Amino acid sequence: MTNLEFTPLVFLISMTAGYLGALTGLGGGVVVTPALTLLLGVDIRYAIGASLVSVIATSSGAAAAYVREGFSNIRIGMFLEIATTLGALLGAFLSSRTPTSILAVIFGLVLLHAAWQSNRGHSERSTNALPDPLAARLKLNGTYPGDYGGDHGIEHYNVSNVKAGLGLMLGAGTISGLLGIGSGALKVIAMDQIMRIPFKVSTTTSNFMIGVTAAASAGIYLNRGYIEPGIAMPVMLGVLAGSMLGASQLIGARVRVLRRIFAIVVAVMAIEMIVSGVRGS
Amino acid sequence: MNTWNDERLERIISIVLRTGVILSAAIVFLGGACYLVRHGHELADYRVFRGAPEEYRSVRAIIHAMGPSNCRAIIQFGLLLLIATPIARVAFSLAGFALERDRAYVVITSIVLAVLIYSIAGQR
Numbered sequence: 091m092t093n094l095e096f097t098p099l100v101f102l103i104s105m106t107a108g109y110l111g112a113l114t115g116l117g118g119g120v121v122v123t124p125a126l127t128l129l130l131g132v133d134i135r136y137a138i139g140a141s142l143v144s145v146i147a148t149s150s151g152a153a154a155a156y157v158r159e160g161f162s163n164i165r166i167g168m169f170l171e172i173a174t175t176l177g178a179l180l181g182a183f184l185s186s187r188t189p190t191s192i193l194a195v196i197f198g199l200v201l202l203h204a205a206w207q208s209n210r211g212h213s214e215r216s217t218n219a220l221p222d223p224l225a226a227r228l229k230l231n232g233t234y235p236g237d238y239g240g241d242h243g244i245e246h247y248n249v250s251n252v253k254a255g256l257g258l259m260l261g262a263g264t265i266s267g268l269l270g271i272g273s274g275a276l277k278v279i280a281m282d283q284i285m286r287i288p289f290k291v292s293t294t295t296s297n298f299m300i301g302v303t304a305a306a307s308a309g310i311y312l313n314r315g316y317i318e319p320g321i322a323m324p325v326m327l328g329v330l331a332g333s334m335l336g337a338s339q340l341i342g343a344r345v346r347v348l349r350r351i352f353a354i355v356v357a358v359m360a361i362e363m364i365v366s367g368v369r370g371s
Numbered sequence: 372m373n374t375w376n377d378e379r380l381e382r383i384i385s386i387v388l389r390t391g392v393i394l395s396a397a398i399v400f401l402g403g404a405c406y407l408v409r410h411g412h413e414l415a416d417y418r419v420f421r422g423a424p425e426e427y428r429s430v431r432a433i434i435h436a437m438g439p440s441n442c443r444a445i446i447q448f449g450l451l452l453l454i455a456t457p458i459a460r461v462a463f464s465l466a467g468f469a470l471e472r473d474r475a476y477v478v479i480t481s482i483v484l485a486v487l488i489y490s491i492a493g494q495r
Contacts, residue, residue, distance in 0.1 A: 096415035097407060133420040143450050147392055150456050154388040157381045164381060168464060169479055175486040182490075190420075228475065301388075301457035302483065308454045309490030313429060315422025319446035320415065323403040326450065330396060 093320065096130075100324040103129065108148065108332025113339070114349045115293070116208050116356065117300075118329040119145035120201060120271045124359040127194070128366070132321065134190050134197070138270030139316030142304050144329035145272045149300035151330065152337065161294035163232045166249065166287065170259045171299055174277070175306035177263020182307035185268045186314050194367030197269050201360035204275040205353045221248035228252070234291050247288050255285040267307035270316075272300035380467035384460050391456025395449045402445030409442055423447075430492060458487045 091099075103125050104118070111118035119141040126137040156162045185193070225231055225248065236243035249255075262276035274296050281292035311317050422428075426436040427447045436444035461484045468476040 091415050092412050093415045094407060094411040097403070130417075132417045135420045135422075136417050143453060146453050146457060147396065150388045150453075150460075151392045154385045154392070157388075158385040160381070164377070164384065164464065165476065168461075168476060168483065171461075171483045172479060172486075175483055179486060179490060229473075302461060302487070305454050305457040306487055306490050309487075309493065312427075312451075312454070312491075315424075315428055317427070317447070317450060318417065318423045319402070319427060319443040319450070320406070321417055322450055323399055323406070323446045326399055326453070327396060327403065330392070 097320075097324045100126070100130070100321065101328040104144065104325045104328025105332035105335075108144070108329035108334075109336040110332075110348075110352050111329070112148070112333040112336025114208055114352050115274075116204055116352075117145065117272050117274050118148055118333050120204055121356065121359075122325055122329055123197065123270065124201065124363050126321075126325070128359060128362055134193055135185075135314075135316050136318050136321050138185070138193075139311045139318065140322040140325035141329075142270035142308055142311055143317060143322050144326045145270070146301050146304045146308065147326055147330045148333045149272060149297055149304065151334065153294075153298040153301060156294040156297060159235065161234050161290055162298040163230070163234075163287075163291055163295050164298070165228065165232070166230050166281070166291075167295050167298045167302075169228055169230065170256060170277075170280075171302050173256045173259035174263035174266070174299055174303040177260040177265075178267035178303050178306035179310065181264040181267020181269075182310035183267075184264070185270075185307075186310075188268070191367045191370035193269070194363050194370065198360040198363035198367065200265060200269060200271070200273070201363065202357060205356040205360065207275045207279070209349065209353045220250050222250050222252045224252040225249035232291070234288065245288070247291065248286075250286045251284050255280045258284060263303050263306070266300075266303050267310075270304075270307070270311070272304060274300055377467075377471070380464065380471075383463055383467070387459050387463055388456060391452065391459060395453035395456065398449030398452060399446050400449075402442050402447075402449055405439075405442035405445060454491065458484070458491065461487060 104122050107121040108118035111121050123137040123141045126132040127134050230249040233244050233246050236245040258280035262273045266273040277296035278292050281287040282289050426432045433447045465480040
């Protein structure tokens with residue numbers, strides 16, 4: 091295949107991944123790597139390098155909007171980024187020392203979990219969980235615009251289990267650096283379920299943190315030659331275009347059925363990744 | 372207390388992120404067009420990992436390789452700008468927390484910034 095054929099093909103695959111990733115909340119990066127390795131036979135290291143770059147683009151683009159709307163909590167994000175960036179460094183170092191067959195298996199397992207997680211939904215609970223004194227000291231407790239809008243709709247929340255959340259974020263960062271993904275699913279679990287932060291604040295703050303987490307492993311990826319301009323270019327542009335399209339259709343679109351279908355597709359890809367990894371070793 | 376400054380910081384962060392993404396996407400696009408014009412008929416083979424050439428592997432090498440005849444260096448420069456976007460966000464946050472005289476967050480933000488700078492500029 092020549093570059094004139096390869097580039098548009100990768101662009102289209104990446105755009106589809108970005109579009110579906112935005113509609114389902116899985117993120118485009120986690121889908122583009124299996125698509126490139128399974129469909130085009132691209133080496134997984136090139137795929138995760140390109141995916142990581144696209145993750146920075148989509149996360150930063152979306153975060154620009156969420157921060158302005160007042161959903162993301164920049165203090166929670168900043169504080170937890172200590173753990174995610176250190177984890178990402180560790181993950182990126184481990185990535186180059188891990189055989190690609192094992193990377194494929196881990197990738198498949200993380201993908202399976204993300205697909206399951208995205209379909210599970212979440213339960214709204216009382217936002218005033220037992221506050222952690224550390225959260226008050228770090229000024230993590232905050233407010234966000236509630237359902238009614240305007241000044242009357244401001245909802246207050248407290249943050250619990252700060253240390254446990256920080257520990258889980260170290261793991262989320264490691265997975266992100268190891269596989270070149272945003273690991274948004276793990277970040278949301280840490281904030282929503284462990285630290286008891288409202289779901290909307292958890293998802294938007296997770297998105298806010300993904301770019302910085304990915305930037306921490308990007309330097310190491312670059313140094314190892316994982317970021318190949320010929321692949322990273324169409325992947326980054328494609329995922330960015332697709333996720334912008336997906337985000338613009340998110341409101342009002344019937345995503346429930348699509349989310350189900352896509353979760354099944356992702357699960358199938360995950361299993362194929364695992365099989366290819368096991369065969370490869 | 373300091374809500375005015377926090378909101379102002381949020382606005383600045385939003386602008387930094389948006390500008391970084393748009394600018395880097397534009398440069399990657401231009402570099403990509405140049406790359407396809409010059410190298411469109413060459414074979415794309417990424418099945419075996421060789422790693423990107425040495426000239427595209429560090430900030431200094433990429434800036435050194437930049438020029439109208441090296442399209443892949445232009446792409447890589449755009450990607451570098453993209454990687455720098457969240458780093459700039461952290462740097463602006465550091466300045467914001469310093470202006471708010473929030474000592475705890477100045478320390479927290481400095482740690483994150485140090486990790487990021489080590490990753491992108493560290494010698495390995």
